[in-house]
Amino acid sequence: MSLTIARSERSATTRSPDVRAAAPKGMLAVARRRRQSLQNSRWLLVPALAVVMLLFALPLVRMLWLSLFDPGFTLAHYADFLGSGTYLRVMFNTVALAFNVSMLCVLLGYPVAYAINSTSPSTRRLFLIPVMLPYLTSLMVRTYAWMVLLGTHGMVNNFLSLLGLGPYRLINNSLGVYIGMVHVLLPLMILPIVNAMQNIDIRLVHAAEGLGATRWQAFIRVFAPLSLPGVAAGSCLVFIISLGFFITPALLGALENMTVSMLIENQVGVALNWGFAAAIGIVLLVATMATLALAMLVVKAAGSRMASGGVRLV
């Protein structure tokens, strides 16, 4: 479903420049005014902007304020966070986790996207159901399901004991966190990749083969580079979401798997240290925005529209 959205969005944006080029600006404005109701309806944005300002921007500004004033101006909260080895390790672990999860999602998601994309459009819709279904199922429910599956007396260990193996510790450690997070985020990798692959003209691959490339060469030299924007969009999406992940690592991980989000929750809920929590929040926010900006630069450099369509998906 989201795929069709992204596609229609793209076809519309590619159409508009020709229309604009066809008529001088003044004429176009008149024609447009006649053509559609709610023309120049900027005021319709006011309620939405008010909501975002009051319930999103204002709270963030207040959070920034809390992190800097306690009650006088201070950078102590930031110094505490950035000066402590323990907290820096949490930060490093979070970034490493996000990176590894993104890579795992590429490794697992790419073959799925490649296989799905080779089918006819109607079959493709069918294959996308098992991708969309977990994506639409509550995060809490999915994490709970993994707790059930991976516990010491869970299904996986019961099954392994039939084979005379285990029991293994699959939960409350890094393995559990990785399994849970990859499961939650994999659809967000598969969807943008499929989206990008749909736009590849397969005749190019056949042409390469016709010119003497082996199937592997045709894939590596022609198909794979053309699908890269989708991989970039998916990786960026998964990385950014992983950075702020809270529920899954909290339930499936151990203390050494603490992420920045868990640290924040702990500081607000247990330590009641609002200023410090706010400072960590700001650091996490800056990290997220920096990643996003970097990814956008890369995508822009690649000059690809496909990827931005993919990012807009979610």
Place this chain on the structure above:
Amino acid sequence: MISGRARRSRNDVRTYRVPLVVWIIAGLVLFFLVFPIFVVIPISFSAANFLQFPPKSLSLRWYGAYASGHGWVEATILSAEVAVVASAFATAIGTAAAFGLIRSDFPMKKAIYGALLSPLIVPSIITAIALYFLFAPLHLIDSFAGLVLAHTVLGLPLVVVVVAASLRGFDMAFERAAMSLGAAPWTALRRVTLPLIAPGIATGALLAFLASFDEVVVAIFLSGTNAVTLPKKIWEGVWLEITPVIAAASTVVIAVTVALFTALEVMRRRSESTTGHALR
């Protein structure tokens, strides 16, 4: 292999052959994706005192436990109420904003679009504590209103994205035709445009509903003991007890999701067929 040859015999240049190994990997990954969801459902019908899969005997006792107390039903109702009100707000405000974005030109349009989408990008833990800091002095913590306000801002970008997409894909010829036949702009909008983009609006509304109904992180901070949503209740539950009652509650969540999506799909098909007739 066989499927590959069959496809090639159709001589379709737009497709390609996928090695069997890749299909096997893809199949395993897809299995990994859906399997946990299909584990929760049978467990909820188990008769055992503990988690058992596959259940040796079936019963509805955990649904009985779900229905009989400890606030599960109250939490479900509260979640549904919050989701309905928040998604209604988000849909109304978001649809208006999508019209404002698509049908007018002004400087900084991209920046404004970005600002409207920003709640999607910022990690939910940050939104959660920021709202917590704001709401705490306003006594909005642990209240219905607080949850609705928070979930409205989370659902809004979803509505904006989806409705803006369907407005971009909307063929202005329909509206122009209505107006050339004498319809006032407002009438053309109400009688032609809105019905045609209704599936987009419904999808946006549904996504906003689910975003609220499934939301945990913000709810963990904004609800206390009084206004507890279902995901927050499950979150509390998994720390205390891993009994099948949580599986029953989870199955309720899955059922609501699937039911809503089926309803949406049916509605979309019906509207496609009626617009098809209208055009003919």
